[in-house]
Amino acid sequence: MDLDHTGVSADELRRLLRELSGDLLSRRRFVRTYVEMWPTRLSRLVAAIDDDDLDETKVVLLSIRSSSVMLGVTGLAHLATQGLHALERHDLIECRHVRDLLAESGDRACERLLELEATESMLGR
Template sequence: MSPLVDPAPLQRLRSDLGGDTMAQNRFVNDFLALWHTRELRLHTALASADLDDAHIVLLSIRSSSQMIGAVRLENTAGRLHSTLHDRDLPGCQRQMPRLSEVGVDTCLALSRHIAR
């Protein structure tokens, strides 16, 4: 697919869903539809120093990324999550543009994959 997405987790997800490609694609479409909401929620949480909400959003991004094989997004969110764990809000803010960029690129790669 692309260096952004590892197809193996997507294949496992489809297998876990009984081989149902439509269900797998619905899951991916839900991920795509939620990306901007998650990104905005994370921006808001960091801007207001709401570490708990930022933690929840990053867990959501990381776990769903892992399920669909969005390896670069998962890794990028993981680095930001580690910075958050250190309570380094300025460091988190500096990483947000990269997370946003990787998120958009990942969404485009996934969109192309399910459009086939």
């Protein structure tokens, strides 16, 4: 069974907007920054795992998870959590699997985030 790891939550985007006191431009900047930083985060993760650098792998997975949770990018947040659990078990095979899933899903999740943010902004929410 293939799981869709590209999910994005409109509810979380709305929650962020409330936390930003309704400032749509600030939310848009958060979204764009997330999307712009995705390739760098992914390349850092690839390098860390390829180098068996567990500390850096943890830092990057925490970064992916926290930023994804904040913006409602639920699929990538779930994968990052899965990677962190694998790291705790020193399961580098699973870490590599998670890395591959993040690589496969990340760009599409970013596209969905941009699409949802544009729709939500047009609706004023």
